[in-house]
């Protein structure tokens with residue numbers, strides 16, 4: 001498989017973690033978001049949305065990180081990223097989607113560029129916006145994981161799930177923008193633990209071939 005990726009793309013970071021957890025080999029093809037390589041006509045033949053990541057599989061090219069990870073889960077079921085119990089599966093997905101739907105789309109490169117360009121916001125205002133949406137969603141997520149995490153090692157129960165795969169890249173972004181994480185001790189403890197696991201460590205942005 002080929003993963004079209006950019007080292008700092010948190011959506012690509014999610015897919016790297018999932019591929020590593022599943023023990024799947026893949027080749028990284030880097031596309032620089034800063035140089036607009038995701039917007040070229042060539043890249044849009046793979047993903048008409050012009051967004052990273054894309055996973056090229058033997059069965060076709062896939063976009064949208066959650067769809068990619070769910071594909072991997074169905075094709076390569078072990079180790080599982082979703083529990084078997086329907087209510088537990090939905091609870092894990094709801095944590096993952098709190099990040100994927102309620103933070104990430106508001107803090108994306110094109111959104112930040114629009115704030116800077118069209119709306120003429122300065123760097124202080126843009127960074128405030130960025131941190132605001134993380135803190136807003138992390139507030140609910142902190143309560144959710146306290147309910148469902150057994151020992152503050154994983155978001156749900158005592159095994160890695162999709163929620164963990166989403167948390168670590170979002171925590172990376174939160175730190176990058178110097179977000180105050182003191183109200184979220186459980187999320188921080190879980191992320192610290194996860195980041196020590198090999199599947200998560202080797203997916204780190206600074207260890208990718210295009211890291212600057």
Ligand SMILES: N[C@@H](CCC(=O)N[C@@H](CS)C(=O)NCC(=O)O)C(=O)O
Nearest residue numbers: 009010011051052064065108109110
């Ligand atoms: N919902 C999509 C989001 C994809 C996405 O927005 N990726 C970012 C990088 S993390 C991107 O390509 N941004 C380019 C841009 O905003 O112009 C997913 O989960 O894959």
